[in-house]
Amino acid sequence: MILEYQPIQQSRIDLRELKELVRHGENKYVEFKLKTTHPEKIVREMVAFANTDGGRLIVGVADDKSLKGLKFPDEDEFILQRAIEKYIYPAIDYTLDRLIVEGEREVLIYTIPKSPFKPHYVDLDGVLENRRAYVRVADRSVQASREMREILKGERKGLNIRFQYGEKEKTLMKYLADNQQITVETYATIANISRKIASRTLVVLVLANVLKVKPHEIQDYFVAA
Known part of the structure; x- marks a missing residue:
């Protein structure tokens, strides 16, 4: 079953599906983050998914594709929730799943559908001219041009x-x-x-x-x- 090459159709995911996604690595529909360090940058990925074809942001996965999980998932969830509410305009739709991957450690899986209200922007300082939109290109989120x-x-x-x-x-x-x-x-x-x-x-x-x-x-x- 190959999940990474298809647009997001459903939000819920189990551990087997998660391991399959991680095994195939990052792509247009999947992005990994190890921690919620620099949440103002992480929300770029969520905006890019909403502005393109949707995707999943998985927090608790290392660059080597290992499922490290989060020791304090409640804290990481709170940090990202605040960043989403504070920095994304207009608000995006998303669902959140939490899965235990090792011991007490969990991963956070944010599923962001393609938005009917695009473009969405990252607004860090409330200044209209400084808002930035992003789109997903392969396994990267890039700033949208004026034309885009x-x-x-x-x-x-x-x-x-x-x-x-x-x-x-x-x-x-x-x-x-x-x-x-x-x-x-x-x-x-x-x-x-x-x-x-x-x-x-x-x-x-x-x-x-x-x-x-x-x-x-x-x-x-x-x-x-």
């Missing part, structure tokens, strides 16, 4: 996107016929348009299912759907 945030907003609204197929769109599709992917900056250059217009055009085409976006921590890439 607009795509998340558009998906949330369920917009019926219409667009005119003009010269700049023709230039784009011609480029993608010869190249696998394109960035906002490259599109702005080859179409001789501003970055703002290039950005907006790519976002609209993603929401219209003409293109797909491949988020990246440095710059996003857009490919034909």
Whole structure:
């Protein structure tokens, strides 16, 4: 049974399933944390899962995939609960399971479904300009670009996107016929348009299912759907 390659369908998990997930390691749907040290960073993973396709954050697992468990799980649960309430905006939906893995030690398993209210942000200081959204890419959570945030907003609204197929769109599709992917900056250059217009055009085409976006921590890439 391979669990790690599938979007999260259910919240409850038993020890056998947990060991199977841990054995396969971190991926798009699974993230390990040994402790709740730096909870302000841990909530990034939860936000990324909510903004993408959901996932599980498992606390009490070491980098070598050993189930260390938590000696004081009540304390770790409290720390993370406060961080979730304090730093995530808007609030995310999640469920929590606790499993005994060794002696009195437990692991915390947070199951976060894909959210219909994305984008969610990490808000550390209450300053609007400092909020950061994150998305899940393979086994990492990366900061969402301006374009990615607009795509998340558009998906949330369920917009019926219409667009005119003009010269700049023709230039784009011609480029993608010869190249696998394109960035906002490259599109702005080859179409001789501003970055703002290039950005907006790519976002609209993603929401219209003409293109797909491949988020990246440095710059996003857009490919034909």
